[in-house]
Amino acid sequence: MEPRNSKKVLNAQGMRRALRRMASEIVERHGGAEGLAMVGIRTAGVFLAQRLARELEQMEGSSLETGIIDVTLYRDDLKRGRRHPLVQKTEIPFNVDDRKIILVDDVLFTGRTTRAALDALMDFGRPALVQLAVLVDRGHRELPIRADYVGISVHTEREESIIVHMEEMGLEDEVLLVRPQSAESP
Amino acid sequence: MDRVAQKGWWRKDLLGIQDLSREEIEIILDTAESFKEISTREIKKVPTLRGKTIVHLFYEPSTRTRTSFEIAAKRLSADAVNISVSTSSVVKGETLLDTARNLQAMELDVLVIRHAAAGTPHMLAEVLPASVINAGDGFREHPTQALLDMLTVRERRGTLEGLRLTIVGDIAHSRVARSNIYGFRTMGAKVRVVGPATMIPVGVEELGVEVFYDLKEGIREADVIMMLRIQKERLQGAFFPSEREYARFFGLTLEALKEARPDVLIMHPGPMNRGVEIAPEVADGPYSVILDQVTNGVAVRMAVLYLLTGGARIGVAH
Numbered sequence: 001m002e003p004r005n006s007k008k009v010l011n012a013q014g015m016r017r018a019l020r021r022m023a024s025e026i027v028e029r030h031g032g033a034e035g036l037a038m039v040g041i042r043t044a045g046v047f048l049a050q051r052l053a054r055e056l057e058q059m060e061g062s063s064l065e066t067g068i069i070d071v072t073l074y075r076d077d078l079k080r081g082r083r084h085p086l087v088q089k090t091e092i093p094f095n096v097d098d099r100k101i102i103l104v105d106d107v108l109f110t111g112r113t114t115r116a117a118l119d120a121l122m123d124f125g126r127p128a129l130v131q132l133a134v135l136v137d138r139g140h141r142e143l144p145i146r147a148d149y150v151g152i153s154v155h156t157e158r159e160e161s162i163i164v165h166m167e168e169m170g171l172e173d174e175v176l177l178v179r180p181q182s183a184e185s186p
Numbered sequence: 187m188d189r190v191a192q193k194g195w196w197r198k199d200l201l202g203i204q205d206l207s208r209e210e211i212e213i214i215l216d217t218a219e220s221f222k223e224i225s226t227r228e229i230k231k232v233p234t235l236r237g238k239t240i241v242h243l244f245y246e247p248s249t250r251t252r253t254s255f256e257i258a259a260k261r262l263s264a265d266a267v268n269i270s271v272s273t274s275s276v277v278k279g280e281t282l283l284d285t286a287r288n289l290q291a292m293e294l295d296v297l298v299i300r301h302a303a304a305g306t307p308h309m310l311a312e313v314l315p316a317s318v319i320n321a322g323d324g325f326r327e328h329p330t331q332a333l334l335d336m337l338t339v340r341e342r343r344g345t346l347e348g349l350r351l352t353i354v355g356d357i358a359h360s361r362v363a364r365s366n367i368y369g370f371r372t373m374g375a376k377v378r379v380v381g382p383a384t385m386i387p388v389g390v391e392e393l394g395v396e397v398f399y400d401l402k403e404g405i406r407e408a409d410v411i412m413m414l415r416i417q418k419e420r421l422q423g424a425f426f427p428s429e430r431e432y433a434r435f436f437g438l439t440l441e442a443l444k445e446a447r448p449d450v451l452i453m454h455p456g457p458m459n460r461g462v463e464i465a466p467e468v469a470d471g472p473y474s475v476i477l478d479q480v481t482n483g484v485a486v487r488m489a490v491l492y493l494l495t496g497g498a499r500i501g502v503a504h
Contacts, residue, residue: 070220073224073232073233073234073262073492074232074233074234078234078495078496079496080295080495080496080497082496083194083195083196083496083497084195084492084493084495084496084497086194086195086213086216086217087217087220087221087489087492088220089219089220089223090220090223090224091223119233120232123227123228123229123231123232124227124228124229125228
């Protein structure tokens with residue numbers, strides 16, 4: 001369902017196509033899926049990493065390892081008096097040394113989450129290479145970070161937000177651009 | 187915004203289990219579960235509490251608890267300082283409050299305190315802007331021990347709801363027992379206590395526990411047995427005739443264990459008096475989760491440090 005102040009920028013079919021295209025770009029750049037592993041950033045990034053892994057498996061016929069990163073402990077905005085967000089598990093069930101890691105997130109915005117995820121990943125070892133795959137790039141970077149694979153680029157205002165819904169969350173696959181409530185109500 | 191309505195953690199201090207809600211205990215245990223993995227990494231450290239200063243102020247001897255707190259602080263990148271009584275100004279006559287104020291003047295963020303007088307951490311939490319963690323106050327509470335015990339049982343059984351816990355030993359002089367009674371009761375477990383009459387405090391039934399004076403009866407059908415250490419240093423009076431006699435009636439042996447459920451878990455907060463309250467075959471046996479307790483201690487203390495440093499005094503506006 002679409003609230004009044006939001007606009008659908010990607011529907012279920014669009015999301016499927018975007019992920020398939022990203023998967024084929026990954027295969028093309030690496031000449032296959034050999035030595036690759038996907039690491040998703042909680043929460044939506046985890047589901048996207050699993051879907052990309054499935055696409056790659058279908059294309060290449062070999063299975064891909066996936067992991068999960070929770071970046072909370074690496075955030076740069078934890079302060080006293082601002083309740084700390086609850087921490088969920090980080091699970092990287094394989095050795096990252098000399099692996100080619102594709103980090104997956106739903107939305108690339110300021111780049112701060114990616115920075116935190118990179119720091120977290122490095123504490124597990126020394127990957128041969130790390131690339132970034134995002135479903136939505138919405139601009140407004142605050143750090144020198146860019147994505148290697150992008151599902152869709154959306155022009156946004158800073159105060160707008162991008163919301164990614166997925167079947168894995170019990171919702172229909174879609175990406176919404178939401179304007180702040182105050183701008184809508186006269 | 188109404189804080190109570192929001193799910194999450196707001197407290198600045200951890201003073202006891204008695205005043206924690208079930209939801210708060212669950213938040214700590216869930217957070218601790220997430221933190222466990224950090225200790226298995228190649229680099230066992232996260233940058234979360236970088237630049238935070240934690241002081242461990244112990245007025246009573248402790249190796250295990252202090253070391254566990256110290257490791258927890260370091261895995262979160264905090265700077266931890268240990269002050270033990272013999273080397274501090276206490277011997278020169280400084281009052282506790284003055285010591286605490288001096289520490290605050292050095293901009294500490296967390297004070298972990300163990301003191302023989304019940305209520306000491308509460309008094310300090312009132313006056314200090316820093317977070318205060320009770321690492322044991324007299325016979326009153328030892329909240330992080332109960333939390334790590336609850337985590338250990340929850341890990342093995344999935345839930346504490348409906349489980350039968352039996353605590354055996356010197357209930358009267360045990361802050362570990364008291365904190366665990368509060369915690370396990372809040373989480374929906376049934377709690378029994380067993381010990382010689384001299385070691386069962388009057389009115390303990392009011393905490394919602396059943397009292398037994400016979401070990402085999404007390405552990406019948408138990409899911410979890412928690413053996414308490416006989417605290418030789420505290421027991422100057424004659425609470426029992428001899429260690430040998432205590433071991434005969436209240437020591438947990440393989441023979442006594444037959445009364446409990448076949449998948450019973452055996453716990454001990456350490457350090458153990460082997461052959462007194464617990465037989466070596468039991469301590470090292472397949473039901474023993476004593477070393478899990480130690481591992482979980484670090485994770486629970488990391489979780490508490492993380493949650494409290496984001497907390498604030500209730501009523502303080504932001």
